[in-house]
Every structure is written in C-alpha cells, then in structure tokens.
Amino acid sequence: MKNSFTHNLPDNKGYFGEYGGSFIPPQLESIMAEISDAYDAIVQEESFLEELNDLYQHYVGRPSPIFHAKNLSAKHGAQIYLKREDLNHTGAHKINHCLGEALLAKKMGKTKLIAETGAGQHGVALATAAALVGMECDIYMGEVDIAKEHPNVVRMHILGAKVVPVTHGLKTLKEAVDAAFEAYLTDPVNQFYAIGSVVGPHPFPKMVRDFQSVVGNEARQQIQTMTGKLPDHLVACVGGGSNAMGLFSAFLDDESVAMHGVEPAGTDIEVTGKHAATISKGTPGVMHGFKSYMLQDEGGEPSAVYSVASGLDYPSVGPQHSYLKDIGRVQYATASDQQAIDAFFELSRTEGLIPAIESSHAVAHATVVAQNNPGSIILVNLSGRGDKDIDFVVDQYGKDYGIG
Structure with missing residues (x-):
C-alpha cells in the first residue's frame, strides 16, 4: 500500500x-x-x-490475472490485455x-x-x-x-x-x-x-484509492512479466473513479505510460446533455463534501445525469482525477451508450468474456486507442463482469444483436 x-x-x-x-x-x-x-x-x-x-x-482470489485478448488484439491491430477484476469474489473491483x-x-x-x-x-x-x-x-x-x-x-x-x-x-x-x-x-x-x-x-478519496492500489501494484508486475516491458497505454472507465485510480496509481510516475479515463457520453453529449461526462464537460464545484469537477447548473446545483451504466451516472468525480486532468497526466475521453453496448457484445463474442456495462466503456475506448496506436501494448481494467446486466441488455438491445 x-x-x-x-x-x-x-x-x-x-x-x-x-x-x-x-x-x-x-x-x-x-x-x-x-x-x-x-x-x-x-x-x-x-x-x-x-x-x-x-x-x-484466500477470500477474494487475488492476485487477479491479466489475460491477453488475442482475438480482440488481432481485430484492432494492437496488443490488448485485460486486468481481470471481474474474476474477484462478488464480480468486481x-x-x-x-x-x-x-x-x-x-x-x-x-x-x-x-x-x-x-x-x-x-x-x-x-x-x-x-x-x-x-x-x-x-x-x-x-x-x-x-x-x-x-x-x-x-x-x-x-x-x-x-x-x-x-x-x-x-x-x-x-x-x-x-x-x-x-x-x-x-x-x-x-x-x-x-x-x-x-x-x-x-x-x-485517499483511503479508497489506497485499498484499490492492489490492482495497479499487481498489474505493473504482471504485465512486465508477460511482455518484458511496461504497457504503452492504460484504459479504465470513470464514474467516481475507483477502478481507474486503482490501476493508475502504480504507474503515475512512469512517463512512458499514457493513461486514459473513459467517461459515459450517454445518448447525446452535445445537444440534450443526456450523459455523465463530468471531467469532459464539467466545471469545478462542491458536492457531497468535496471539491472536484462536477456537472452543475448556473446556480451550482448538480445537473441531471444519465448513462446506460448505472455505476457511472454520477455528476461528480474523484478529486484526484480532477487534479490529474489539470496537470495533463491522464487523458479523459468518452464512450457513448451505443459504443459501450457494442463493446459488451464484441468482447463477449470475440473472447468469451461478458463484461459489466461500466467496463464496456473502457473496452470500447481501448479499441479506439488500438486503432490509433497500432502495435502498442494496451492494458484495460476489466473492472467487473456482466452477470448483473444481462437481463437489461437483452431486454433493451437483444434484438439488435440477434437475441429474441
């Protein structure tokens, strides 16, 4: 720690x-x-x-392994690795x-x-x-x-x-x-x-980060054992930001490692504002006892937010993420509902892994990073498994993917 x-x-x-x-x-x-x-x-x-x-x-099953997603890698032109937090007891980080x-x-x-x-x-x-x-x-x-x-x-x-x-x-x-x-x-x-x-x-914010740092500490050693080097890119979804900080924490001083936090763009990030992209679209403010970037109205009240992923629809974000954004250490991007659902099915049908919808946002952006950086090593925090989401996904999106 x-x-x-x-x-x-x-x-x-x-x-x-x-x-x-x-x-x-x-x-x-x-x-x-x-x-x-x-x-x-x-x-x-x-x-x-x-x-x-x-x-x-002995209870959680740590260390969680890293899996080389060879099929997804071949499809998108870079070497994509998954930190398997979905394998933890209870199914997430x-x-x-x-x-x-x-x-x-x-x-x-x-x-x-x-x-x-x-x-x-x-x-x-x-x-x-x-x-x-x-x-x-x-x-x-x-x-x-x-x-x-x-x-x-x-x-x-x-x-x-x-x-x-x-x-x-x-x-x-x-x-x-x-x-x-x-x-x-x-x-x-x-x-x-x-x-x-x-x-x-x-x-x-400090305490939860420290407990989650086990993710990054394991991953840093594991990826070097598997590849002989540090990854070129880290990718993790960001709502409040615990899984991302857990992964990022062990690599913050490694300037060669680019970091990407992926926020939910919802259904419409530009016009109607149906999203929860706090860092991408927010401004500094105070909510729930801390100062950070937040989505807020002209009076400083939290804005209504939305994401297909229930774990990401929060109008603020961890304060360390706001700091890392301002100093340029982490790049914050977005993935839409549709991109996340596409990634949900792509990972399921390419690698046999059903991810949580939250984690699917990270998988979606990782494929973009792969296409923009061919041959690079990309480590994605697969922060949770999709058991909790399958009924909702099939009900809302199943017909689009040949189910029902």
Missing part, C-alpha cells in the same frame, strides 16, 4: 491541488478526523495488513476497498455499515464484507437502478443487507448518495459510511 501517488498527495487536509478537502457539517468534523486518524494508524499495523492480504488471497473499510469500521467499534450503490456491485461487495465481519448493513439504491440491476438486489438480500429504495429525483446514484449521507448524519457515532468510490470528504 506504499506508493508515491505523485508528489505524496493528498496533503494533510485532503487536497489534490485545489480539489478534495472536507466540506461537511460541523457535527461530522470530529467524526471524520477520527476516521482519518484511525485509518492512518491502522495501515501501519502489520496485523491489519496481514489480515487484509490474507482475505485478498469493489470488494477490494469494501473489505478494507469493513475491517476499519469493525476495529473502530462501529456497529453498522451503510452505503450507496448504483450498479449494485458496491452494495453486494459491502453486504459481503458486512456478513464476513458480523455487522449490520444498509444499502441505499435508486428505484431505477433497483429495476435495472435486479440480480444484485437479490444478492444483497441473500447476504443479509437491507436495501433501502430511494424514490426522489432521478432515483439513481446521485440520489442514493444523498439518502445514504442523510442516514449517516442520524448516527455517525455507531454507523460507518463506507463510500463506494474515490469521492466524498477526506479521508475517503
């Missing part, structure tokens, strides 16, 4: 350049300070790191930080974990971790996403979590965060809000 993370950011107030910080009600200031101090102390404890690494190996947050909460004497979820992967992962450590768990989820991601809702119930439907606004991820934060305010002493990405007030 030791990395330079580019100039040892964040600073002691949680800032990555001008982004991050902690914009919270006064009653939470001492609670967040307690979490920050507890985290900084616990990651120095050998027993904690040994317990977490043991769970990564989310388990990496959920285990860390659950262990921290348990050691702090908290009795309940609460969280938001969009695609349901964070909810399933946290419900799994809560069952493992013996804690109560409430998951807030928008009604729209409950309908779209029904298999994950069932999994959360089976694992013993309470799924709380969110019925206001657009009934998706942003509203789920609002509801979870409101619930957390009712009892921050006994509850632990296990934020699901590299967002929120300090120390969460």
Whole structure:
C-alpha cells in the first residue's frame, strides 16, 4: 500500500491541488478526523495488513490475472490485455476497498455499515464484507437502478443487507448518495459510511484509492512479466473513479505510460446533455463534501445525469482525477451508450468474456486507442463482469444483436 501517488498527495487536509478537502457539517468534523486518524494508524499495523492480504488471497482470489485478448488484439491491430477484476469474489473491483473499510469500521467499534450503490456491485461487495465481519448493513439504491440491476438486489438480500429504495429525483446514484449521507448524519457515532468510490470528504478519496492500489501494484508486475516491458497505454472507465485510480496509481510516475479515463457520453453529449461526462464537460464545484469537477447548473446545483451504466451516472468525480486532468497526466475521453453496448457484445463474442456495462466503456475506448496506436501494448481494467446486466441488455438491445 506504499506508493508515491505523485508528489505524496493528498496533503494533510485532503487536497489534490485545489480539489478534495472536507466540506461537511460541523457535527461530522470530529467524526471524520477520527476516521482519518484511525485509518492512518491502522495501515501501519502489520496485523491489519496481514489480515487484509490474507482475505485478498484466500477470500477474494487475488492476485487477479491479466489475460491477453488475442482475438480482440488481432481485430484492432494492437496488443490488448485485460486486468481481470471481474474474476474477484462478488464480480468486481469493489470488494477490494469494501473489505478494507469493513475491517476499519469493525476495529473502530462501529456497529453498522451503510452505503450507496448504483450498479449494485458496491452494495453486494459491502453486504459481503458486512456478513464476513458480523455487522449490520444498509444499502441505499435508486428505484431505477433497483429495476435495472435486479440480480444484485437479490444478492444483497441473500447476504443479509437491507436495501433501502430511494424514490426522489432521478432515483439513481446521485440520489442514493444523498439518502445514504442523510442516514449517516442520524448516527455517525455507531454507523460507518463506507463510500463506494474515490469521492466524498477526506479521508475517503485517499483511503479508497489506497485499498484499490492492489490492482495497479499487481498489474505493473504482471504485465512486465508477460511482455518484458511496461504497457504503452492504460484504459479504465470513470464514474467516481475507483477502478481507474486503482490501476493508475502504480504507474503515475512512469512517463512512458499514457493513461486514459473513459467517461459515459450517454445518448447525446452535445445537444440534450443526456450523459455523465463530468471531467469532459464539467466545471469545478462542491458536492457531497468535496471539491472536484462536477456537472452543475448556473446556480451550482448538480445537473441531471444519465448513462446506460448505472455505476457511472454520477455528476461528480474523484478529486484526484480532477487534479490529474489539470496537470495533463491522464487523458479523459468518452464512450457513448451505443459504443459501450457494442463493446459488451464484441468482447463477449470475440473472447468469451461478458463484461459489466461500466467496463464496456473502457473496452470500447481501448479499441479506439488500438486503432490509433497500432502495435502498442494496451492494458484495460476489466473492472467487473456482466452477470448483473444481462437481463437489461437483452431486454433493451437483444434484438439488435440477434437475441429474441
């Protein structure tokens, strides 16, 4: 868990350049300070790191392998490799930080974990971790996403979590965060809000990034063993940005490695604004306790956002991503709903791997990078598998691809 993370950011107030910080009600200031101090102390404890690494190996199934997608590579003219986070227990990268947050909460004497979820992967992962450590768990989820991601809702119930439907606004991820934060305010002493990405007030962007850094640390060693060199390009989808920061973190100081974060362009990024391309189209603002790029109206209120991927439709983004965008270290691109669905089927039918729709955005852009950089080595974070999405995809798009 030791990395330079580019100039040892964040600073002691949680800032990555001008982004991050902690914009919270006064009653939470001492609670967040307690979490920050507890985290900084616990990651120095050998027993904690040994317990977490043991769970990564024997419970999650780490290290996750890298797979050379030879068929996709031949089709697009570059060597495309996939970091197989879809093979983790619970089906995505989310388990990496959920285990860390659950262990921290348990050691702090908290009795309940609460969280938001969009695609349901964070909810399933946290419900799994809560069952493992013996804690109560409430998951807030928008009604729209409950309908779209029904298999994950069932999994959360089976694992013993309470799924709380969110019925206001657009009934998706942003509203789920609002509801979870409101619930957390009712009892921050006994509850632990296990934020699901590299967002929120300090120390969460740092903490989630650090737990997810296992992805990049593994990948850096694995890709060099497989190819004899570092990759030319890294590609990962970005909503809040945890899977991307997990991969990018180990390569930030390698100037030869280009990095690409892929945001959802939705159905119409230019005219109607039905998208969630926060960095590409947003401006700096404050939401959910931190400063970052966000999609906002003239009054500074969060704009309505949309993506076919429930895990990406969030109107802000992790503050470290905003910093990396400003200094030019990461290039942020977009993929539309249709491009993501095309990539979903292309990877399924070319390599026999059904990706999450979120991850499909990264796969879509990786093929663009391949075509523009023939012969290069491209490492894609396949952050989740598509089990949760198949009913929705077949219902909405199946006929276009010969199903039904």
